[in-house]
Amino acid sequence: MSILQAKRKRQDLASTLSASMTNEERAVYNIIRGKKEMGIWQGDIKRETNIPDSMLKKSVKLLISKTLIKEVVNIQNKSKKVLMAMEFEPSKEITGGEWYTEGRLDTQLIDALSDVCLKLISRKKVATRDAILEWTRTLGSEVFPGGVSSGQVEQILKVLVMENKVQEVNSTGFGEFSTVPAGEVCFRLAKKVGTNVKAGAMASIPCGVCPRIKFCTPNGVISPTTCQYYQKWLDF
The missing domain is CATH 1.10.10.10 (Winged helix-like DNA-binding domain superfamily/Winged helix DNA-binding domain)
Structure with a gap:
């Protein structure tokens, strides 16, 4: 009926x-x-x-x-x-x-849908809103008893973008975007470049592995101003 x-x-x-x-x-x-x-x-x-x-x-x-x-x-x-x-x-x-639900904010639904969005994007590399919506339907009533609307998926994705967990991009149709038509809006995990670059740079400083680091002082016999290894690192 x-x-x-x-x-x-x-x-x-x-x-x-x-x-x-x-x-x-x-x-x-x-x-x-x-x-x-x-x-x-x-x-x-x-x-x-x-x-x-x-x-x-x-x-x-x-x-x-x-x-x-x-x-x-x-x-x-x-x-x-x-x-x-x-x-x-x-x-x-x-x-x-x-x-x-019954006058109360359904935090379990919000958390579950956020988790599903992140997992599918991580697995597929890139995913559209409709692809995520379709996946929620395949999960069935065990995960989402009342179902999920496209509007709810869209709202969760907006929050994830604001939290810098995912990025909203336009598909190029190539590479990781090969499963999404060119020009279509899709989402991928955010790349936290800043943290990785900083860690890599610090790891390459010769001071970190120098056996005489405890004798190194600004005006001593061993110092950053006279260290040839440190100077080479700076020049690099």
Whole structure:
């Protein structure tokens, strides 16, 4: 059954059950349904209808049991759930977006997707966003129970670029880019050149292996100014 078919089925069910609703239930349901993907707090329903607390709570409980409405955690106020008609999906303002589950930032999902991106890029040398997305799908529900969207992969890649863990480049179509069409945006591991160059230069200084280094002083018999090996290193 498609999403559209399921939505129509719920609408038909609501119409059928509407005939058996009390006036209070119908008023509560219509207000909730009218708020669509934003939902409404129970306290706001009371202010709009003036229905007594006990009757309002009973109406909400019955509507939930009939699967006509649902409770949704609001990221802006987790202690107060909003009520929403079953046919609507909560807006990003309510849920916090794709990175939130039950009103909480899903750090496990973020860490897992970051790890997958880095591993595939390391294995393939270069990888596109779509290639990474496809790989997440092959990993199945064991790693990503709710699946991953292209937008989520793109956001993680942007963060990895900002953290200087990967580089965003355009494929040349040759060499390490042979698997990616020329001109297409792809990602590769960042090259930390600075650290390697510095280490190589320091390792080649003759002072590091000189057996007389402890006798070397600026104005002594053995000094950097008179050392022929040190001078040759400087000239090189």
